[in-house]
Amino acid sequence: MSFSAIIVAAGTGSRAGGPKQWRPLGGRPVLRWSAEALLSAGASELVVVVAPGSESLAEEALAGLAGWSAVAGAATRAASVQAGLAALGAGAEARVLIHDAARPFLEAATIERVLAALETHEAALPVLPVADSLRRGADGVMGEPVSRDGLWLAQTPQGFRLGAIRAAYAAWPDESPPTDDVEVARAAGRTVAMVPGDPRLMKLTWPEDFAMAEALLPRRTRVGQGFDAHRWGPGSSVWLCGVEIAHDQTLIGHSDADAGLHALTDAILGAMGDGDIGDHFPPSDPQWKGASSDRFLSHAVERLRARGGRLVNVDVTLICERPKVKPHRQAMRERLAALLSLPLDAVSVKATTTEAMGFTGRGEGLAAQAIATVDLPA
Ligand code: MG
Numbered sequence: 567m568s569f570s571a572i573i574v575a576a577g578t579g580s581r582a583g584g585p586k587q588w589r590p591l592g593g594r595p596v597l598r599w600s601a602e603a604l605l606s607a608g609a610s611e612l613v614v615v616v617a618p619g620s621e622s623l624a625e626e627a628l629a630g631l632a633g634w635s636a637v638a639g640a641a642t643r644a645a646s647v648q649a650g651l652a653a654l655g656a657g658a659e660a661r662v663l664i665h666d667a668a669r670p671f672l673e674a675a676t677i678e679r680v681l682a683a684l685e686t687h688e689a690a691l692p693v694l695p696v697a698d699s700l701r702r703g704a705d706g707v708m709g710e711p712v713s714r715d716g717l718w719l720a721q722t723p724q725g726f727r728l729g730a731i732r733a734a735y736a737a738w739p740d741e742s743p744p745t746d747d748v749e750v751a752r753a754a755g756r757t758v759a760m761v762p763g764d765p766r767l768m769k770l771t772w773p774e775d776f777a778m779a780e781a782l783l784p785r786r787t788r789v790g791q792g793f794d795a796h797r798w799g800p801g802s803s804v805w806l807c808g809v810e811i812a813h814d815q816t817l818i819g820h821s822d823a824d825a826g827l828h829a830l831t832d833a834i835l836g837a838m839g840d841g842d843i844g845d846h847f848p849p850s851d852p853q854w855k856g857a858s859s860d861r862f863l864s865h866a867v868e869r870l871r872a873r874g875g876r877l878v879n880v881d882v883t884l885i886c887e888r889p890k891v892k893p894h895r896q897a898m899r900e901r902l903a904a905l906l907s908l909p910l911d912a913v914s915v916k917a918t919t920t921e922a923m924g925f926t927g928r929g930e931g932l933a934a935q936a937i938a939t940v941d942l943p944a
Contacts, residue, residue: 569681570660570728571609572650573600575624575667576617576639586770587616587667588623592783592943593874595627596770599670604663604723605633607677614667615639615650642743644750648735651728658729664747665723671766671782672723679761680725688756690725691748692763693718721763724748730756780874784944787878792832792842794825795925795933804889806932807882807898807915808860808905813889817932820849820856825934826882826898826915827859833880833938834866838873860905867906870940878939879912886932891917 575587575597587597594602597614604612612634616624624636637653639646647664654662661684665672676692683690696717702709724747726734731747734754744750748758770779801816807826817823831843847854847862870877880902884891891898898915906913920927 568608568610568660570654570656570662571604571612571723572647572654572662572664573597573604573612573614573667574639574643574646574650574664576615576620576643576646577668578617585617585620586776588627589776590874591670591770591776591779593872594943596670597624597627597667598631600665600667600672601628601631601634603672603674603677604665605631607674609633609663611635611654611656613637613650613653615646644735644738644743647747648732651732651735654728656728658727658732660728661725662728662731663723663725664731666769668770669722669767670770670779671764671768673764673766676764676767677723680723683759683761684725684727687759688727688730689748689751689758691758691760692721692723692767693760694721694763694765695719718760719763720746720748721767721769722746726751726756730754783874785941786944788837788940788942790833790836790838790938790940792829792834792836792936792938793933794828794832795931796823796825797931798929804932805859806884806891806894806934808863808901809894809897811889811894821847821854821862822856822859824859825932826884826936827863829934829936830880830882830902830938831859831862831866833936834863834870834877834940837938837940838870838875838942840866840869863905870942873942875940875942877906877908877912878941879908879914880906880936880938881914882916882934882936884915884917884932884934885920885926886917887919887922887927887929891915 588595614624614636616636618638621636637649639649680690696714700712734750737754738750752758796817796819798815799818803810804813804816805822805824843862895915899913903910903913925931926933
């Protein structure tokens with residue numbers, strides 16, 4: 567079922583505290599959710615209407631997707647839609663879906679219901695029944711009730727035949743902007759079929775809607791593990807889990823040789839399938855010589871956040887005969903909790919000896935193991 571599509575993304579987001587179409591949601595810009603849904607449902611052409619001068623933001627948000635183009639919108643939503651309609655190359659009988667970027671959770675089933683209704687109707691609107699009681703009210707005081715009978719919540723994408731909706735917009739009087747596209751079609755005498763919408767297709771309107779949308783995202787838990795070891799050498803202190811401990815030796819390495827932070831960085835990268843610390847900070851690169859290892863850890867956490875991920879908990883085990891770790895454990899946990907923005911009970915640091923066996927037992931080096939649990943958008 568071939569169809570054309572328009573996403574209106576020219577809003578300023580005055581109620582949401584800024585343009586919401588570019589904001590990340592689950593690691594992807596809000597606009598990208600709808601674009602991916604429409605393209606994977608088979609849209610043969612997709613026009614994204616953006617505020618004049620915002621074309622590069624669309625390029626960035628939709629990088630790697632094929633089959634779309636951006637056009638500049640105008641001061642009103644209606645004028646922006648008309649710019650999108652003008653940019654479509656399909657014939658007058660082609661089906662066109664017009665969708666608001668602020669509704670990111672667009673499912674294939676909703677698209678199919680709207681397209682299917684266009685086989686028998688001139689236009690189609692996804693709707694939800696009104697569940698809550700309705701009341702008028704003003705200045706914080708309730709007025710008379712409003713019957714829910716015959717009332718529906720209107721969503722997008724709204725479906726049309728391209729020639730018909732262009733003609734309907736051309737006939738709409740300029741002085742009073744329509745609230746949506748089906749209103750324009752209805753005013754032009756077109757019959758608008760109502761099809762079931764989707765409660766998840768909520769419109770992101772207020773700043774707090776983003777928190778609700780994030781909570782709706784399906785997520786999956788991933789676990790990563792890391793291991794590191796460094797050799798003891800002459801020195802007077804050692805860095806372990808971001809804490810400097812006075813000691814009669816130090817760990818030798820290209821950076822500060824904090825094996826605890828290195829193992830933990832690898833655990834977080836491992837949970838994301840994002841390579842290892844050597845890929846991101848090659849030892850051959852002189853800029854990491856003597857570097858404080860909390861930079862490596864912060865980098866892994868930033869990469870996790872960029873994908874919409876969250877750390878759940880971390881657990882580090884230090885393996886050595888000396889120095890005694892226990893007196894510094896609380897400071898290490900507090901340092902890690904601060905670096906990772908985790909509560910203290912989600913950060914564990916443990917220590918063990920190997921009973922004088924192996925390289926750690928002979929005092930040749932110190933080893934560290936770490937596990938990180940993360941939570942990523944599915
Ligand atoms: Mg290391």
